[in-house]
Amino acid sequence: MTIHGVDTALTLFNSGTLTRTQAARKAGVDLDRFDELCRRRGVGSAGPSLDPSGPSGVNAD
Numbered sequence: 001m002t003i004h005g006v007d008t009a010l011t012l013f014n015s016g017t018l019t020r021t022q023a024a025r026k027a028g029v030d031l032d033r034f035d036e037l038c039r040r041r042g043v044g045s046a047g048p049s050l051d052p053s054g055p056s057g058v059n060a061d
Contacts, residue, residue, distance in 0.1 A: 006037060014043045 006027045013023035024034035038045035 009034075010037065010041055010043050013038075013045075020045060 006029075009018065009023040009027035012018040012026070013020065018026065020031065020034065024031050027034060027037065029037065035045045037043075
């Protein structure tokens, strides 16, 4: 896991480009660790209390 890889994965996940599983793979971590990284960075993830589809790629503006 590298900082750049994690940052890239979180950015792509947050924008809706990658799914949660794809982003975790890109970051080089398992899904539990990815969820932890999302929480630490303030990025919504598909944890038990959140929508399993992940963040929406739709911009309301």
